[in-house]
Amino acid sequence: MELFDTHCHIDDASFDHDRPQVLQQCRKSGIGHITVPALVRSGWDALLTLCKSEPGLHPTLGLHPVYTNQHQDSDLTRLQEYVANKSVIAIGEIGLDYYINNNDKARQQELFEAQLSIAKDVDLPVILHVRSLFLFYILFNNRGALCVYAFLITAKH
Numbered sequence: 001m002e003l004f005d006t007h008c009h010i011d012d013a014s015f016d017h018d019r020p021q022v023l024q025q026c027r028k029s030g031i032g033h034i035t036v037p038a039l040v041r042s043g044w045d046a047l048l049t050l051c052k053s054e055p056g057l058h059p060t061l062g063l064h065p066v067y068t069n070q071h072q073d074s075d076l077t078r079l080q081e082y083v084a085n086k087s088v089i090a091i092g093e094i095g096l097d098y099y100i101n102n103n104d105k106a107r108q109q110e111l112f113e114a115q116l117s118i119a120k121d122v123d124l125p126v127i128l129h130v131r132s133l134f135l136f137y138i139l140f141n142n143r144g145a146l147c148v149y150a151f152l153i154t155a156k157h
C-alpha cells in the first residue's frame with residue numbers, strides 16, 4: 001500500500017541538513033506522495049523548486065494565518081499568477097488562527113476569504129489551518145456558498 005501524506009512542511013529549514021535522508025526514509029516506509037503546504041510568499045519559489053526536484057512532492061501555495069503580519073495584498077495577485085502553474089495541487093496553507101492574541105483577526109479573515117475566492121476561481125481544493133476556535137464559517141459570494149466546519153480537540157477531550 002502506498003501512503004499519501006497530505007500535510008508536511010518538508011521544505012522547512014529545519015530539514016536542510018537531512019531532507020534527502022528524511023524523504024528516503026519516507027519512501028522506504030511506503031509514503032509515496034507528500035503535499036507540501038506553503039506558509040509565506042517568500043517561500044513559494046523554493047517550495048516549487050524542491051517539489052520539482054523530488055518525485056512525489058506536491059506543492060500547495062497560500063498565505064498562512066500565523067504569518068498574517070507578513071502578508072501583503074500584492075501576495076494575493078501573485079498567488080493568482082502562481083496557481084496557473086500546473087504542478088500546484090491546492091491553495092494552502094490558509095485559514096484562521098485565533099490562538100495568537102496579537103494576530104489581526106479581521107485581516108486574517110480578509111486574506112482567508114480572498115484565497116478561498118482564488119481557489120474557487122481556479123477550481124483547486126484548499127489546505128486549511130484552523131486553531132483555537134470553533135468554526136462554522138459560511139462564505140457567500142456571487143457564485144454561491146461555501147461551508148467549512150472545523151474544531152480543535154485538546155488533550156482534555
Ligand SMILES: [Zn+2]
Nearest residue numbers: 007009037093
Ligand atoms: Zn501546516
